[in-house]
Amino acid sequence: MMRYARTALLSALLIPTAAFAQTSGKVTDFMLENGMQVVVVEDHRAPVVQHMLWYRAGSADEPKGSSGVAHFLEHLLFKATEKMESGEFSAVVAANGGRDNAFTSYDYTAYFQRVAADRLELMMTMEADRMKNIQLTPENIATERNVIIEERNQRTENNPQALFSEQLSAAQYLNHRYGTPIIGWMHEMEELDREDALSFYELYYSPNNTVLVVSGDVTPEGVRELAEKHYGPIPANPALPERLRTEEPRQNAERRVIFRDARVAQPYISRSYLVPERDSGAQETAAALTILSEILGGGTTSFLTEKLQFDTQVATYAAAGYSGVSLDDTTFRLIMVPSEGVSLEEGEAALDQALADFMTAGVDAEQLERIKLQIRASEIYAQDNVDGIANRYGSALTSGLTVQDVRAWPVILDAVTADDIMQAATLLRREASVTGWLQRPEGETQ
Amino acid sequence: MIRFATALFLGAAAAFPVRAEVEIQTVTSPGGVGAWLVEEHSLPFVAIEIAFTGGTSLDVEGKRGAVNLMTGLLEEGSGDLDARGFARAKEALATTFGFGASSEQLTISARFLTENFDESVALLRDAIQNPRFEDADVERVRAQVLSNLAFDAKDPNEIAGKTFAAMAYGDHPYGTVDVGTPETVAALTRDDLIEAHRNALVRDRVLVGAVGDITPEQLGTLLDAVLGNLPQSGPLLPPKVEPQITGGTTVVDFDTPQSVALFGQRGIAVDDEDYFAAVLLNQVIGGGAFDSRLMQEVREKRGLTYGVYSYLYSRDLANAYMGSVSSANDRIGEAITVIRDQWRLAAEEGVSEKELQDAKTYLTGAYPLRFDGNSTIAGILVGMQLIGLDPEYIKTRNARVDAVTLEDVKRVAGELMDPDGLHFVVVGKPEGVVSE
Numbered sequence A: 001m002m003r004y005a006r007t008a009l010l011s012a013l014l015i016p017t018a019a020f021a022q023t024s025g026k027v028t029d030f031m032l033e034n035g036m037q038v039v040v041v042e043d044h045r046a047p048v049v050q051h052m053l054w055y056r057a058g059s060a061d062e063p064k065g066s067s068g069v070a071h072f073l074e075h076l077l078f079k080a081t082e083k084m085e086s087g088e089f090s091a092v093v094a095a096n097g098g099r100d101n102a103f104t105s106y107d108y109t110a111y112f113q114r115v116a117a118d119r120l121e122l123m124m125t126m127e128a129d130r131m132k133n134i135q136l137t138p139e140n141i142a143t144e145r146n147v148i149i150e151e152r153n154q155r156t157e158n159n160p161q162a163l164f165s166e167q168l169s170a171a172q173y174l175n176h177r178y179g180t181p182i183i184g185w186m187h188e189m190e191e192l193d194r195e196d197a198l199s200f201y202e203l204y205y206s207p208n209n210t211v212l213v214v215s216g217d218v219t220p221e222g223v224r225e226l227a228e229k230h231y232g233p234i235p236a237n238p239a240l241p242e243r244l245r246t247e248e249p250r251q252n253a254e255r256r257v258i259f260r261d262a263r264v265a266q267p268y269i270s271r272s273y274l275v276p277e278r279d280s281g282a283q284e285t286a287a288a289l290t291i292l293s294e295i296l297g298g299g300t301t302s303f304l305t306e307k308l309q310f311d312t313q314v315a316t317y318a319a320a321g322y323s324g325v326s327l328d329d330t331t332f333r334l335i336m337v338p339s340e341g342v343s344l345e346e347g348e349a350a351l352d353q354a355l356a357d358f359m360t361a362g363v364d365a366e367q368l369e370r371i372k373l374q375i376r377a378s379e380i381y382a383q384d385n386v387d388g389i390a391n392r393y394g395s396a397l398t399s400g401l402t403v404q405d406v407r408a409w410p411v412i413l414d415a416v417t418a419d420d421i422m423q424a425a426t427l428l429r430r431e432a433s434v435t436g437w438l439q440r441p442e443g444e445t446q
Numbered sequence B: 001m002i003r004f005a006t007a008l009f010l011g012a013a014a015a016f017p018v019r020a021e022v023e024i025q026t027v028t029s030p031g032g033v034g035a036w037l038v039e040e041h042s043l044p045f046v047a048i049e050i051a052f053t054g055g056t057s058l059d060v061e062g063k064r065g066a067v068n069l070m071t072g073l074l075e076e077g078s079g080d081l082d083a084r085g086f087a088r089a090k091e092a093l094a095t096t097f098g099f100g101a102s103s104e105q106l107t108i109s110a111r112f113l114t115e116n117f118d119e120s121v122a123l124l125r126d127a128i129q130n131p132r133f134e135d136a137d138v139e140r141v142r143a144q145v146l147s148n149l150a151f152d153a154k155d156p157n158e159i160a161g162k163t164f165a166a167m168a169y170g171d172h173p174y175g176t177v178d179v180g181t182p183e184t185v186a187a188l189t190r191d192d193l194i195e196a197h198r199n200a201l202v203r204d205r206v207l208v209g210a211v212g213d214i215t216p217e218q219l220g221t222l223l224d225a226v227l228g229n230l231p232q233s234g235p236l237l238p239p240k241v242e243p244q245i246t247g248g249t250t251v252v253d254f255d256t257p258q259s260v261a262l263f264g265q266r267g268i269a270v271d272d273e274d275y276f277a278a279v280l281l282n283q284v285i286g287g288g289a290f291d292s293r294l295m296q297e298v299r300e301k302r303g304l305t306y307g308v309y310s311y312l313y314s315r316d317l318a319n320a321y322m323g324s325v326s327s328a329n330d331r332i333g334e335a336i337t338v339i340r341d342q343w344r345l346a347a348e349e350g351v352s353e354k355e356l357q358d359a360k361t362y363l364t365g366a367y368p369l370r371f372d373g374n375s376t377i378a379g380i381l382v383g384m385q386l387i388g389l390d391p392e393y394i395k396t397r398n399a400r401v402d403a404v405t406l407e408d409v410k411r412v413a414g415e416l417m418d419p420d421g422l423h424f425v426v427v428g429k430p431e432g433v434v435s436e
Helices: A069-076 A086-096 A117-132 A139-155 A158-172 A194-204 A221-228 A284-297 A305-309 A343-360 A365-380 A388-396 A401-416 A419-426 B006-015 B066-072 B083-093 B116-130 B135-153 B158-171 B184-185 B190-200 B217-226 B275-286 B293-299 B333-349 B355-369 B374-386 B393-402 B408-416
Strands: A027-031 A037-042 A048-055 A097-106 A109-116 A210-216 A257-260 A267-274 A315-320 A330-338 A434-440 B025-028 B034-037 B045-053 B098-099 B105-113 B206-212 B248-253 B258-266 B308-314 B320-330 B421-430
Touching: A027 A401, A037 A221, A037 A388, A048 A388, A069 A194, A086 A097, A086 A117, A086 A194, A086 B355, A097 A330, A097 B116, A097 B258, A109 A117, A109 A221, A109 A267, A109 B355, A117 A210, A117 A221, A117 B393, A139 A158, A139 A210, A139 A419, A139 B320, A158 A257, A158 A434, A158 B421, A210 A221, A210 A388, A267 A284, A267 A343, A284 A315, A284 A330, A284 A365, A284 A401, A284 A419, A305 A315, A305 A330, A305 A343, A305 B083, A315 A343, A315 B333, A330 A343, A343 A419, A343 A434, A365 A401, A365 A419, A365 B083, A388 A401, A388 B190, B025 B217, B034 B217, B034 B374, B034 B393, B045 B116, B045 B158, B045 B217, B045 B374, B066 B135, B066 B190, B083 B116, B098 B116, B105 B116, B105 B374, B116 B217, B135 B158, B135 B184, B135 B190, B158 B248, B158 B320, B184 B217, B206 B374, B217 B333, B258 B333, B258 B393, B275 B293, B275 B308, B275 B320, B275 B355, B293 B308, B293 B320, B293 B333, B320 B333, B333 B408, B333 B421, B355 B393, B355 B408
Parallel strands: A037 A210, A257 A434, B034 B206, B248 B421
Antiparallel strands: A027 A037, A048 A109, A048 A210, A097 A109, A267 A330, A267 A434, A315 A330, B025 B034, B045 B105, B045 B206, B098 B105, B258 B320, B258 B421, B308 B320
């Protein structure tokens, strides 16, 4: 998650259409000798550049007992280095008219600056510096730990929906780190120390564990020259471990989560299923799941909205979400907010009935055609936002995918058939699901 | 410690280039509707932003929430199409629309492929001119609004905003939540929605920005098709209001681990000759950068919060200077004390030459970076018109920022910042903080 303002916790609920827009032709990639992967996305309409450094290390790579350390370290990278004072990094970016921030997710940590194109070299100088040279004082640790605790207070403790979502994930994953929140469990965050942060830093922060993504008014040759000059001299870490995580076993029992909180205003039902992610060279299943989520719950014309909000008025809101960009197995999520006077039990029954109806009815060919048309159009719209394309490459390349996979994705989406979608729908196994009810305390009116 | 960046960023004070392509044309349709246009033919699509000033402040007495609900219904059944038919038609064109209402404006954003120009314009026309407001659609969207209101009733940020607004603006529309209350929303009728539509979407309050693959002639056609048949004018806007904010603290009891505080005092108008001095002042105090005084004092030095900000909340009808912070219940008291001290310090001493220079470099450098996409630029074009700027402003804006002197900022700090008039609304279970 970001130091503030925006959030990578999007994955906590629903990511509609997140995987859609792609473009190619303006994208160039190459590798530095020390193993740093580089992607350049060109847009010469404005003299602006976004410089992003993505590390293939996120909260799911943390050691047991140190949840939140990836994100804590992200905050600490804005402190001093051998050459810069604490806070100077952001001050220099601001003094150059730019803005900077960073975010942490399960599979990556990324740092970025957005500045005038002629300031790119300065950004690289500073970003290369803090890859290896941070200097942490005990005061930095104590103060910044309070900041991340307040961040957790703000994002999670003060928000019953977020607390609920955290419990759903914990119940979903039996053996994988995705069950632990990115920001960390409070009791473990309180114990994070300098050694925890530095050992994560020394293990993962090296050029052979990064993807540099530069977008905007730049050329691949120009980026290569600067990257070789500033990142090139940093040696690769030969001890970088392979990204092996404990995997989920076959899940055999549906789980239920009842979360009660006096601050709940609007009870609702959330259902998640363990499903495959996009695998390099084999993205077809994920493509079918992506379109299935659009068909089931992608908006006004989706199946669940029709059934639950129009044909019957049992829901005020219904949606589905799936994002295939993930290193390991991920979730397909449904949400259903019952209408006034409809209980959670009735709401869940209606949701299940609608899903069963879908399995019988199958895919509406016209709807599928409209979705594909929108996917194609989104490739045009995406060219208006090259920073969005940059994000797509950064997240994909730190989640086990290749440049070729990203390029192929729109084509694979376009090739998905109705049969593929119905096949994908059978992956939503109740035995691999968690159904959650968010509600008010017992005895209070729901 | 070597500050190696210093040498490199000496060059930072040099002028920043403004995006050369932002060449604004003013267009008037054959039917007399005005718009600002930036032609950008490299991508085959168009972004349109339409704003009707007034927005939810045009709600009729006793009908709070009517403009908001009406806006939510504009694409839920229009012309010959019902809600689902409209959505399907939009999807089949890969056209997107956005509708929103705020205290200052009702906003419509559209994005469509050039090849679907005619069909997209027809849909947009129907949404704006021919909404059906059928019972089933009204009830469905009303239920969504009520559901959101229920969420807001338990959200400490919303509670703080609502409490502050009631205190500062009383019976003025700015004093109440513009979505309405559960009672007023429940009572709205179809006639109320028709009236809200009649009052809010009028030609003499419309501002348009268009960016993309469209010529002035095509834009003229679009303007007449989409806006031509709307009524010429509507009811008067409510009067301007001076916020009634007195120094002190209001605690709203709410059982949650982290207190949320909203603070504010009287503000400054965007057309005030000291506005840029105030913007620079605020950039130093709490304008969102990590090196603002509030972020340094409350977060970086003391770890009391994740984020603390201040902002000039200058609207059509009232001006306030606001800020926000949130801290655990046992730490919010200290955060408030630090902010009050900073407020007093700035009022008495202003800012330093270096702080002012850094703020200028940031604001002038960041300005051209805003113009980074068709939809964004369309929004900027409307935003400029809303506050009465002319198209040439883009070229002179940075010079105006640079013209502000340290003496200006010190004087404005003394005049604007009112430590004795700063009021905090705190929602939570704050320890050691009481209403006073």
